[in-house]
Amino acid sequence: MxxxxxxxxxxxxxxxxxxxxxxxxxxxxxxxxxxxxxxxxxxxxxxxxxxxxxxxxxxxxxxxxxxxxxxxxxxxxxxxxxxxxxxxxxxxxxxxxxxxxxxxxxxxxxxxxxxxxxxxxxxxxxxxxxxxxxxxxxxxxxxxxxxxxxGGITVFNPLIQSGVKPTDRVGVVGIGGLGHLALQFLRAWGCEVTAFTSTGAKADEARRLGAHHVVDSRDPEALDAIAGTLDFLLVTVNVSLDWNRYLDTLAPRGTFHIVGAIPEPLDMEAFKVFFEQRRVTGSPVxxxxxxxxxxxxxxxxxxxxxxxxxxxxxxxxxxxxxxxxxxxxxxxxxxxxx
Missing domain, CATH: 3.90.180.10 (Medium-chain alcohol dehydrogenases, catalytic domain)
Structure with a gap:
């Protein structure tokens, strides 16, 4: 051998x-x-x-x-x-x-x-x-x-497992190795796509990759402005953020889905989950x-x-x-x- x-x-x-x-x-x-x-x-x-x-x-x-x-x-x-x-x-x-x-x-x-x-x-x-x-x-x-x-199957799998529909409004948190593929998948899937990024230079690129809208993830007012509008939020980052504010972007029965390897426990208010009947989920490849x-x-x-x-x-x-x-x-x- x-x-x-x-x-x-x-x-x-x-x-x-x-x-x-x-x-x-x-x-x-x-x-x-x-x-x-x-x-x-x-x-x-x-x-x-x-x-x-x-x-x-x-x-x-x-x-x-x-x-x-x-x-x-x-x-x-x-x-x-x-x-x-x-x-x-x-x-x-x-x-x-x-x-x-x-x-x-x-x-x-x-x-x-x-x-x-x-x-x-x-x-x-x-x-x-x-x-x-x-x-x-x-x-x-x-x-x-x-x-x-x-990277590809990590962000494609949630579309299948969570039953994401072409009529859904979907957000992608983090436009990097995972997120830039997620934008392409979701645009081709037929969704209205919002990209969340802390890097202003990525805004035009996010639109080229498929985003209809780009939100500055460092701006609390920008996050608050879209509260209650998203059906599905795909979290691709591996750092902790203000998860309660991101939960607030979801409509009733919206889904917060994690594919990033976030090292710390998630800090989320229970009221923000059950009063709006939201789901917090995740998936591997x-x-x-x-x-x-x-x-x-x-x-x-x-x-x-x-x-x-x-x-x-x-x-x-x-x-x-x-x-x-x-x-x-x-x-x-x-x-x-x-």
Whole structure:
């Protein structure tokens, strides 16, 4: 078995360095992908820094992978060798628990993650259960497709799970790696879209990406002016804000939906929830079925992330670029192993 070449963090917060490992025999339900590119997500950086206490070192991150299937296990029938595919946050499901049998493999009780307890896509090859490996439809740009498999499905999944309607008025809090994709999805979905951003320079860009309205999230008066108008509020940020004021933007029976990894407990007044019969919900990345729906939707409407490309050999530079807040809006790493 040929060793897999990768870039790994030897310890929490350490610069990534070349690393090789023996993957062992290919599982009967697995495929091996030759990596062409991998998106660099904030979740990769959180894992490298062990912010969530889930990392095992040396850690090979990378969970927004695009590449070609080079080997398939004996029981694999859903993808074939030679297909260009994508792989995201999840890499395994049991297929026999109640969530799996209901089609909610992303809620599997024993689900596996691409970079938790195993090595991910900052490598020349990566493996995963074929359930979580998705052929790219025609019309999907291969070099920028990787971020769809984490950032994209994270903001598309709520549209399906919460039954967002084309007639809904929807707000998106945070116009970054997640939010800039959410604006595109929601505009194509038919919604009236409001973008909330603290960066004035992003206002015109938010409109170009799909927002009908832009609200300065630092201005309490601007937030108060739209109180009671939104049916759905999608929160993509990973910092704490004045959540009660954002709750007030929702109409009766409106939904406050979280997809950002906010580290602190949410400070919300119960009265603001139950007097208006509002809902506070959240979701992870989507099931295999929802991911396929997303890919078809992206191909149909020409939706793709705005990307900056680095060679994978400059991974540490790319991480510094992301941590400095300079990425607009997703960083993609092209594999350049000799």
């Amino acid at each position: 040929t060793a897999i070449r990768a870039y790994a963090a030897p310890s929490a917060g350490a610069p990534l360095e070349p690393f090789e490992y023996d993957p062992g025999p290919l599982g009967a339900d697995q495929v091996e992908i030759r990596v062409e590119s991998s998106g660099l997500c904030h979740s990769d950086v959180s894992m490298i820094n062990d912010e969530w206490g889930l990392a095992q070192f040396p850690l090979v991150a990378g969970h927004e992978v695009v590449g070609t299937v080079v080997e398939a296990g004996a029981n694999v029938t859903d993808v074939r060798v030679g297909q260009r595919v994508g792989l995201g946050w999840f890499s395994h499901a049991c297929h026999h628990c109640d969530p799996c049998l209901s089609g909610d493999h992303n809620l599997c009780r024993s689900r596996g993650h691409t970079i938790v307890g195993r090595h991910g896509g900052f490598a020349d090859r990566v493996r995963a259960q074929s359930t979580w490996v998705f052929p790219l439809p025609d019309g999907i740009d291969a070099i920028s497709a990787g971020p769809l498999f984490c 989507g099931s295999p079925h929802t991911t396929k729906l997303m890919l078809d939707f992206c191909a149909r409407h020409g939706i793709k992330p705005q990307t900056e490309v680095f060679p994978m050999s400059r991974l540490n530079d790319a991480i510094a670029h992301l941590e400095a807040g300079k990425a607009r809006y997703r960083v993609v790493l092209e594999a350049d192993f000799a």
